Amino acid sequence: MKTDQSKAAFEEAKQYIPGGVNSPVRAYRAVGLTPRFIDRASGSHIWDIDGNEYIDYIGSWGPNILGAAYEPVIAAVRERAGSGLTFGAPTRQETVLAKMIIDGVEAIEKVRLVNSGTEAVMSAIRVARGYTGRDKIIKFRGNYHGHSDGLLVQAGSGLLTGATPDSAGVPSDYTKCTLLADYNDTSSVQRLFDANPGQIAAVIVEPVAANMGVVPPKPGFLADLRQLTKEQGAVLIFDEVITGFRLAYGGAGAYYGICPDMVTLGKIVGGGMPLAAYGGKKEIMDQVAPEGSVYQAGTLSGNPIAVAAGIATLTAIREDLTIYDRMEAYAAKIEQAFKEKGKNVNRVGSLLSVFMTEENVVDERSAKTSDTKKFAEYFAQMMEQGIYIAPSQFEAMFISGAHTHEDLEKTLTAISNLRA
Numbered sequence: 001m002k003t004d005q006s007k008a009a010f011e012e013a014k015q016y017i018p019g020g021v022n023s024p025v026r027a028y029r030a031v032g033l034t035p036r037f038i039d040r041a042s043g044s045h046i047w048d049i050d051g052n053e054y055i056d057y058i059g060s061w062g063p064n065i066l067g068a069a070y071e072p073v074i075a076a077v078r079e080r081a082g083s084g085l086t087f088g089a090p091t092r093q094e095t096v097l098a099k100m101i102i103d104g105v106e107a108i109e110k111v112r113l114v115n116s117g118t119e120a121v122m123s124a125i126r127v128a129r130g131y132t133g134r135d136k137i138i139k140f141r142g143n144y145h146g147h148s149d150g151l152l153v154q155a156g157s158g159l160l161t162g163a164t165p166d167s168a169g170v171p172s173d174y175t176k177c178t179l180l181a182d183y184n185d186t187s188s189v190q191r192l193f194d195a196n197p198g199q200i201a202a203v204i205v206e207p208v209a210a211n212m213g214v215v216p217p218k219p220g221f222l223a224d225l226r227q228l229t230k231e232q233g234a235v236l237i238f239d240e241v242i243t244g245f246r247l248a249y250g251g252a253g254a255y256y257g258i259c260p261d262m263v264t265l266g267k268i269v270g271g272g273m274p275l276a277a278y279g280g281k282k283e284i285m286d287q288v289a290p291e292g293s294v295y296q297a298g299t300l301s302g303n304p305i306a307v308a309a310g311i312a313t314l315t316a317i318r319e320d321l322t323i324y325d326r327m328e329a330y331a332a333k334i335e336q337a338f339k340e341k342g343k344n345v346n347r348v349g350s351l352l353s354v355f356m357t358e359e360n361v362v363d364e365r366s367a368k369t370s371d372t373k374k375f376a377e378y379f380a381q382m383m384e385q386g387i388y389i390a391p392s393q394f395e396a397m398f399i400s401g402a403h404t405h406e407d408l409e410k411t412l413t414a415i416s417n418l419r420a
């Protein structure tokens with residue numbers, strides 16, 4: 001496979017952009033290869049600038065659930081763009097999208113649109129603090145909630161493979177209100193509540209962890225969090241930036257039948273444009289300015305083009321909810337093929353990961369027992385066979401509604417060709 005063009009583009013980019021990329025995991029450091037510079041994508045396929053074609057299992061890290069360049073979404077963006085890219089004033093379409101989100105996600109009665117998952121989570125936590133009048137929050141080791149200062153503590157994926165476990169440039173005072181619990185371990189949460197009575201504003205969790213590889217919640221774990229936060233008067237926040245509209249239209253909350261107090265959304269909700277959202281119960285969301293005293297704002301928030309892409313995406317999903325069964329059936333066949341090769345796989349719905357360890361992966365500790373060198377070898381073999389997967393042990397494989405029977409056959413063959 002030729003990668004000369006990508007190599008040259010990467011060398012040039014590195015002179016002007018830190019590491020040559022605008023988000024670290026794109027640099028392929030964890031797998032020691034040259035990142036593919038992308039020319040275009042369509043449906044389930046993506047082409048790099050050397051002309052190589054791949055079956056795409058990254059899907060822009062989640063947003064492309066309908067496949068890339070999905071025609072109704074592109075048409076909506078084209079049409080809206082002709083009327084101006086941004087107004088900094090309200091539009092009726094923002095209410096349309098807000099209603100679609102509220103109809104779909106049980107926990108959300110009111111919602112704010114923002115520009116990125118990072119911003120959604122950062123804002124939700126501020127609101128939870130304003131609402132409870134408490135400062136401390138509990139997060140789980142290996143869960144990622146974006147790159148805001150207070151949350152860059154044992155934060156998974158990009159940081160699990162990086163040389164520095166956490167980030168430089170974050171004053172320790174900024175993270176002293178962030179308490180760490182172990183994923184799938186209710187007793188570690190209970191201990192933090194016991195040690196900090198009346199001081200915990202919120203527990204934030206990825207209901208399915210997908211930034212240390214895919215790690216499902218153990219039966220009862222989410223219900224326990226629901227129970228504990230209720231007893232303690234803390235806000236339960238589901239960070240559904242990946243799982244929202246992916247596990248079900250109503251996200252992981254609907255998939256597991258647990259209703260948190262607040263939910264953050266991103267990735268899919270903007271249909272590939274920079275849009276994210278946070279929402280929850282009315283009485284909580286009414287803390288947000290100008291209604292309440294928690295400040296949060298954005299020049300481009302509710303951007304008309306992003307909103308148009310979001311509406312078109314959610315409309316397409318809602319019109320054919322069989323997408324979830326189709327993606328799941330597809331993902332289950334891939335899981336099966338990996339298992340036949342003796343691989344250790346975790347899967348929830350259309351999200352899956354292969355872990356290069358013998359251990360059952362249930363939390364950050366067990367995820368870290370993975371052999372990342374072995375992962376790099378596996379990654380190279382998949383790419384060489386035209387299967388485009390995330391260049392890190394600690395990211396998910398994303399199935400979309402655009403993957404075809406032919407894609408599946410090719411992928412199964414590639415898996416069966418893997419050398420041990």
Ligand SMILES: *Cc1c(COP(=O)(O)O)cnc(C)c1O
Pocket residue numbers: 115116117118119121144145146147206211239240241242266267276
């Ligand atoms: C991607 C992600 C974020 C951050 O979203 P950005 O749009 O990259 O800022 C937050 N939480 C989770 C669970 C994510 O997967």
